[in-house]
Amino acid sequence: MKPATAAKKLGVYLPATPAAFQEGVVSRAELNELQANPPEWLRELQAKGPHPRPVVAAKLGVSIAGLARGGVTEPLTTEQIEELKRELPEWLEKERTTQAEVRKETVRLKNLKREKESGQG
Incomplete structure (x- = not known):
């Protein structure tokens, strides 16, 4: 899926995500992994x-x-x-x-x- 769709599903502001996330494509499995085990940048964005x-x-x-x-x-x-x-x-x-x-x-x-x-x- 597009990064914008993934960001929406994760509840984060796309321009604040890392460049690699913004420029890539996120598979359903990757999205599930991000939701289950969020990396530090995602936890930080969701919290702050x-x-x-x-x-x-x-x-x-x-x-x-x-x-x-x-x-x-x-x-x-x-x-x-x-x-x-x-x-x-x-x-x-x-x-x-x-x-x-x-x-x-x-x-x-x-x-x-x-x-x-x-x-x-």
Whole structure:
């Protein structure tokens, strides 16, 4: 697979990976090995970043779109993410509330669908 795909599956920011990783091709077996026994560079990236937007969004409890609305367009390190959590800017509070409402609605709709399906069966 392409390095970008492998980086996404590993939850790391591709430009922060070693050149050999960026320039190569990653087989399924190599990906499995990286996941099972991550080398130091991968452990470091996963722990400290910089993290890609999906990881940043998950760590902050917001959507990727919420990050963009908050002006976060670049990868962040774990330290920067923790700083945002401590400062809790207004946009982050708002986006967390929005994300929580979206999750609640998703669960409600899922339960409603399940009820309808069990009523018809």
